[in-house]
Amino acid sequence: MKPQHQATVLRRLKNARGHLDGVIRMVEDEVYCPEVMKQLSAVQGAVQGANRLMLRNHLETCVAEAMAAGRTAEIVDELMEALRFDPGPPAVGLEAAPDVEGGVPA
Amino acid sequence: MKPQHQATVLRRLKNARGHLDGVIRMVEDEVYCPEVMKQLSAVQGAVQGANRLMLRNHLETCVAEAMAAGRTAEIVDELMEALRFDPGPPAVGLEAAPDVEGGVPA
Amino acid sequence: MKPQHQATVLRRLKNARGHLDGVIRMVEDEVYCPEVMKQLSAVQGAVQGANRLMLRNHLETCVAEAMAAGRTAEIVDELMEALRFDPGPPAVGLEAAPDVEGGVPA
Amino acid sequence: MKPQHQATVLRRLKNARGHLDGVIRMVEDEVYCPEVMKQLSAVQGAVQGANRLMLRNHLETCVAEAMAAGRTAEIVDELMEALRFDPGPPAVGLEAAPDVEGGVPA
Numbered sequence: 001m002k003p004q005h006q007a008t009v010l011r012r013l014k015n016a017r018g019h020l021d022g023v024i025r026m027v028e029d030e031v032y033c034p035e036v037m038k039q040l041s042a043v044q045g046a047v048q049g050a051n052r053l054m055l056r057n058h059l060e061t062c063v064a065e066a067m068a069a070g071r072t073a074e075i076v077d078e079l080m081e082a083l084r085f086d087p088g089p090p091a092v093g094l095e096a097a098p099d100v101e102g103g104v105p106a
Numbered sequence: 107m108k109p110q111h112q113a114t115v116l117r118r119l120k121n122a123r124g125h126l127d128g129v130i131r132m133v134e135d136e137v138y139c140p141e142v143m144k145q146l147s148a149v150q151g152a153v154q155g156a157n158r159l160m161l162r163n164h165l166e167t168c169v170a171e172a173m174a175a176g177r178t179a180e181i182v183d184e185l186m187e188a189l190r191f192d193p194g195p196p197a198v199g200l201e202a203a204p205d206v207e208g209g210v211p212a
Numbered sequence: 213m214k215p216q217h218q219a220t221v222l223r224r225l226k227n228a229r230g231h232l233d234g235v236i237r238m239v240e241d242e243v244y245c246p247e248v249m250k251q252l253s254a255v256q257g258a259v260q261g262a263n264r265l266m267l268r269n270h271l272e273t274c275v276a277e278a279m280a281a282g283r284t285a286e287i288v289d290e291l292m293e294a295l296r297f298d299p300g301p302p303a304v305g306l307e308a309a310p311d312v313e314g315g316v317p318a
Numbered sequence: 319m320k321p322q323h324q325a326t327v328l329r330r331l332k333n334a335r336g337h338l339d340g341v342i343r344m345v346e347d348e349v350y351c352p353e354v355m356k357q358l359s360a361v362q363g364a365v366q367g368a369n370r371l372m373l374r375n376h377l378e379t380c381v382a383e384a385m386a387a388g389r390t391a392e393i394v395d396e397l398m399e400a401l402r403f404d405p406g407p408p409a410v411g412l413e414a415a416p417d418v419e420g421g422v423p424a
C-alpha cells in the first residue's frame with residue numbers, strides 16, 4: 001500500500017471503531033433511537049470513506065501495474081466483483097455529523 | 107427499548123466491532139485491497155442491519171405511542187430526519203460474507 | 213394519498229423520466245463515461261427523493277391509522293419489508309447536479 | 319464505447335424508463351404506498367446496474383489507455399470524482415423484483 005493511504009485508512013478505521021464503541025454505550029444507556037440511528041449512519045459513512053480510499057490505492061497501484069502489463073480484463077473483473085458489495089458513498093449530510101472524539105459525546 | 111431488540115442490536119454492533127478489528131489488522135498486514143474492500147462492505151452491512159433494527163424498535167414503541175396520542179406530524183418529521191442519513195440496506199451478497207468470528211480470518 | 217405529496221412525487225418522477233431520456237441520448241452519442249455516470253447517479257437521487265416522500269405519505273396516513281387502531285405489529289412488518297429494498301438517500305453532492313431541464317443539456 | 323456494453327446499457331436504461339412509466343401510473347392510480355416504494359427501489363437498482371456497466375466500460379477503455387500512457391494520477395482522480403455520486407449497488411433482493419414488462423403490471 002502507499003504509506004500515506006495506509007496511514008489515512010488506519011486512522012479512519014480506528015476512529016470508526018471508537019465511534020462504534022460510543023454508539024454501543026448509547027444503546028446500553030437506551031438513548032433515544034433516532035439519535036442512535038444518526039450515529040450508526042455516521043459510522044457507516046466513516047467506514048465507506050476508508051473503503052473509497054482503499055479503492056483509490058488499488059487503482060493507483062495494482063490496477064495501474066496490471067493494465068500496463070496488458071492484464072486489463074482480469075484486473076477489471078476482480079475490481080467489479082469487489083465493488084459489487086460496495087454500498088456507495090456516505091448519505092447526504094454525514095460530514096455534518098458531530099466530530100466528537102469517536103463521534104459520540106463521551 | 108424492547109429487551110429483545112436491544113440484545114440483538116448490541117450483539118450485532120459488538121460483532122461489527124470485532125470485524126472492524128480484524129480489518130484493521132488486514133490493512134496493517136497490507137492484505138490485497140479488494141479483499142479489504144469486501145470486508146469493509148460487510149462491516150457496513152452489519153452496522154446497517156443494526157440500524158434497521160433500531161428503526162423497527164422506534165416504530166414499534168415511540169412512533170406508535172406518539173401516533174396514538176395524535177402527535178403524528180411531529181414524530182414523522184423526526185423519523186424522516188433520522189432516515190436522511192441512512193445509507194440504505196446492505197448491498198447485494200453481503201450475507202454471503204464469511205461469518206468468521208469478527209468476519210475476518212483470525 | 214395526500215394531494216400535495218402525490219403532486220410532488222409525480223412531478224419528481226416525471227422529471228426523473230425526462231432526465232433518463234437525456235442520459236439515453238448521451239449514451240447513444242457516446243458521451244464520456246464519467247459524465248454519464250454522474251447523470252445516472254443524479255437520476256437515482258431523484259427517484260430516491262420521490263421514494264422517501266412515498267414513505268412520509270405512508271407514515272402520515274396508513275401507518276398512523278393502523279397504529280391508532282392497534283395494528284402496530286402488522287403495519288411495521290410491512291413497512292420494514294418495503295424498506296428492505298430501499299437503497300438509501302442520494303449520495304453526497306447529488307443536489308449539486310445541474311438542474312438542467314431533465315438534468316442533461318438538451 | 320464497446321458496442322456490447324453500449325447495447326446492454328441502452329437496453330437497461332430503456333427498460334428502467336418503461337418501469338418508471340409504470341410506477342407513475344401506479345402513483346396516479348393511488349396504488350398502496352409500500353408497493354410503489356418497492357417498484358421505485360427496483361428502478362433505482364436497474365439504473366445502478368447500468369451505471370456499474372458504464373464504470374466497467376470506462377475501466378476497460380479510457381482508464382486502461384491512460385494508465386498505459388502513464389496518466390494514472392489524472393484518470394484516477396477523475397474516476398474517484400465520478401464515484402463520489404455513486405449510490406452503490408442494488409439493495410438486497412432487488413433482482414427478485416417482478417420482471418414484468420417495465421417492471422410493473424401493465
